[in-house]
Amino acid sequence: MTTTTPTPTATLSATTDAELDAVFAAAAAARGPLAALGIDGRRRALDAAAAALRDAAEALIPIAREETHLPEGRLRGEIERTAFQLELYGQAASTAFRVDHDPADAAADPAPRPELYRSHRPIGVVLNFAASNFPFAFSVAGTDTASALAAGCPVVVKTHSGHPRLSVATWQVVAPVLEAHGCPPGTLALIAGTQAGIRALQDPRVGAAAFTGSLKGGRALFDIACARPTPIPFYGELGSVNPAVVAPHAAATRGDEIAAGFFASFTLGAGQYCTKPGLLFWPESVPVPDSLLSAVRDASLHELLNERITAGFEDTSTALENHPGVSILSRSEAGASRALLLATDAASVLADPASIVECFGPAALVIRYRDGAELVDALGTVEGSLTGTIHADDEDDAIVRRVLGVMEDRVGRIVWDDWPTGVAVAVGQQHGGPYPAATSSLHTSVGTHAIDRFLRPIAYQNVPERFLPVP
Amino acid sequence: MTTTTPTPTATLSATTDAELDAVFAAAAAARGPLAALGIDGRRRALDAAAAALRDAAEALIPIAREETHLPEGRLRGEIERTAFQLELYGQAASTAFRVDHDPADAAADPAPRPELYRSHRPIGVVLNFAASNFPFAFSVAGTDTASALAAGCPVVVKTHSGHPRLSVATWQVVAPVLEAHGCPPGTLALIAGTQAGIRALQDPRVGAAAFTGSLKGGRALFDIACARPTPIPFYGELGSVNPAVVAPHAAATRGDEIAAGFFASFTLGAGQYCTKPGLLFWPESVPVPDSLLSAVRDASLHELLNERITAGFEDTSTALENHPGVSILSRSEAGASRALLLATDAASVLADPASIVECFGPAALVIRYRDGAELVDALGTVEGSLTGTIHADDEDDAIVRRVLGVMEDRVGRIVWDDWPTGVAVAVGQQHGGPYPAATSSLHTSVGTHAIDRFLRPIAYQNVPERFLPVP
Incomplete structure (x- = not known):
């Protein structure tokens, strides 16, 4: 040879x-x-x-x-x-x-x-x-x-x-x-x-x-x-924003564990994955874990792929953080690229669904929801995505059934109690989804x-x- | 009920x-x-x-x-x-x-x-x-x-x-x-x-x-x-012109039988099938059977679907028969719509491939070919079609292999010693093909x-x- x-x-x-x-x-x-x-x-x-x-x-x-x-x-x-x-x-x-x-x-x-x-x-x-x-x-x-x-x-x-x-x-x-x-x-x-x-x-x-x-x-x-x-x-x-939903019981009982997984997934490869979970739907009834905020603050990420992507990340993340109703939860202070965690609520998303755009790079948006109805409505405004992720306990089954119905219409792969950035090469894989995914x-x-x-x-x-x- | x-x-x-x-x-x-x-x-x-x-x-x-x-x-x-x-x-x-x-x-x-x-x-x-x-x-x-x-x-x-x-x-x-x-x-x-x-x-x-x-x-x-x-x-x-090829041995030994099948297929439903065999490649070495010409002359076909289709058939068939290199082999004298059989040769097709257009209605074009090389070249100018038909005997295998290779690139269904106007509803059916089929x-x-x-x-x-x- x-x-x-x-x-x-x-x-x-x-x-x-x-x-x-x-x-x-x-x-x-x-x-x-x-x-x-x-x-x-x-x-x-x-x-x-x-x-x-x-x-x-x-x-x-x-x-x-x-x-x-x-x-x-x-x-x-x-x-x-x-x-x-x-x-x-x-x-x-x-x-x-x-x-x-x-x-x-x-x-x-x-x-x-x-x-x-x-x-x-x-x-x-x-x-x-x-x-x-x-x-x-x-x-x-x-x-x-x-x-x-x-x-x-x-x-x-x-x-x-x-x-x-x-x-x-x-x-x-x-x-x-x-x-x-x-x-x-x-x-x-x-x-x-x-x-x-x-x-x-x-x-x-x-x-x-x-x-x-x-x-x-x-x-x-x-x-x-x-x-x-x-x-x-x-x-x-x-393009794909890849919504992830954390159901109320799961957020209350294992919020830190879920937050750690989310942090690792959205910052993997400095957020430059088409399957990056860009949106995290989190119940208003449970505080966003401090561990997530500190993980973002302490992140030290490598440089982005190239100057065009760096410039694109700056533009998109700045526009997102300046959007009415969006606030900064945490951002990293060191590293060659800066992790950014933003927050908004489902009502703001419903008022202006166009505010949800893909931000290629280490940024994510936490969307607080009051109840299942608001969650489902806000999720219903999300465009076609490669993946949709659900973290839930048995106690969350009622809300999960509604979330699943909305997600199945919008994504190519449903990820359960796991994160979407790993894409197994297998017979049963589906890497695609409704437009623009x-x-x-x-x-x-x-x-x-x-x-x-x-x-x-x-x-x-x-x-x-x-x-x-x-x- | x-x-x-x-x-x-x-x-x-x-x-x-x-x-x-x-x-x-x-x-x-x-x-x-x-x-x-x-x-x-x-x-x-x-x-x-x-x-x-x-x-x-x-x-x-x-x-x-x-x-x-x-x-x-x-x-x-x-x-x-x-x-x-x-x-x-x-x-x-x-x-x-x-x-x-x-x-x-x-x-x-x-x-x-x-x-x-x-x-x-x-x-x-x-x-x-x-x-x-x-x-x-x-x-x-x-x-x-x-x-x-x-x-x-x-x-x-x-x-x-x-x-x-x-x-x-x-x-x-x-x-x-x-x-x-x-x-x-x-x-x-x-x-x-x-x-x-x-x-x-x-x-x-x-x-x-x-x-x-x-x-x-x-x-x-x-x-x-x-x-x-x-x-x-x-x-x-x-749209689809659906070429049919008659190999030399088959034309020489059972030309009348093939011609009868061709006539029945291209005039079925007064030629208003998307799978109508619109082109018949026929060897120059064998005369086109008189039985085909007389079948067309004696045809009595029913009215076309509507006025728009009637007008379209008139326009397209007239343009085709007035095309340099195209002559009229036979046309019917009675019936509510008129069958039309035209003839040209492969050299003319090669000189002006755009002359081959679908003519929706009871018309077909016989293309005489000198040899396998000319047949394959002319067939290679035909656009994507739903079907490609081959009539051949064992003695024609060499030419068939070449024809098949060209057809497989251009059609959705290969029909052997049969006619394409029947489209079986089955698991193994393919009704489609390369554009514009x-x-x-x-x-x-x-x-x-x-x-x-x-x-x-x-x-x-x-x-x-x-x-x-x-x-």
């Missing part, structure tokens, strides 16, 4: 039109051979890519540290998660390509039925807009790339400007290994630059796009994907069902067995 | 804003109770609706005859198909709501895993734009309505102006039966008028829309659905997977069993 040493200083300049054309020509040419490699062949290539990524961890982590300011332990975990995703999706593809079969039946209702064999085809070249906040798991070899490759789709990654050298270095590790294991040239390519990304999304050779990032940028790209002469699916994960609420970008996004069904009617695809 | 007698003269005037608001208020209020009715409860309601529809056939058929000019036998079959769909989708919902479960695993890779239970939720109120050409099967109680109801979604049907009285009469048969079997008021409602349809599509209470109709109208509605503040899935089936190539509007369009996945993390949905 080839071992490739990444070049820590290599980067990409903005992709030109001619380069873009060459990238898509190669990707389009890779479609047939990559499909022909088959599920097992691709699984072996993905396994090898995972192994290569693990082997390259010591070389990649310093580049990632420098470009993203994320701590080493987190990056090490993220590499392992990314490798695991490559392996798991490679295995799961055989399930995703599932076949439905109706035998011919001359006596069928309402009419004689031919034989039908329904299988799936890779949807085409996938354009993957990498994220800033997960430089491995949602980037060059991340969940969108892994799921598209498992489905048999060549991938063009629009690299994120926040980690250009890491993007190239990761590609240098993964791409040659894929090729050494039978994937055609053009299976995985990188492009750079906002304008190149837009032109890429308009290229007729693209069959689907995936995106993880901001509401504003994601919506602009979604609009472009829909306006194409031939529209394509655009799987965008855009995702542009397509029918799909997930994490977990084995992520593969489904890149498979198009096709039926074969009376087709002889020798011509049927073997998925 | 209530038996409702339809009122053959009742119709709807264009829905006003106030009426529309009331319709959506009722539909939104129906969401909870309809979901709570459960899969089995809804199945019983759908079974009863199917039975009522069958019972009302004698009352409905004369209205349909008058409004659509479709023959009685066809309408009778379509009612049975529609009833069967209601029953089959009701049964299949339990499969569509499938659950994935990951048990908690503290030793899981790459991190300890919580319990995950992934289920589905009805996506919300479904807006169904009914079609002109299937006044039962793609209308008030048709496949979109049946699949949405099976998924637990209330349905608002934008009735088609081509059969207003039949729409009301069908609703009068079906809606009371649904209600008598536990569906809440607001489960199924009708609206009328183009402007009301557009306003309905913009209503924030709509969760998804389905459409069967023209490319122009469907694309305009798709664009509106995408441009909403909260975009929604728009499942449109827009459908706006979402990942979905089907016929067959039990049609239900998937209206189900949104949701994951439950560590949620106690008593709060988990029972699908």
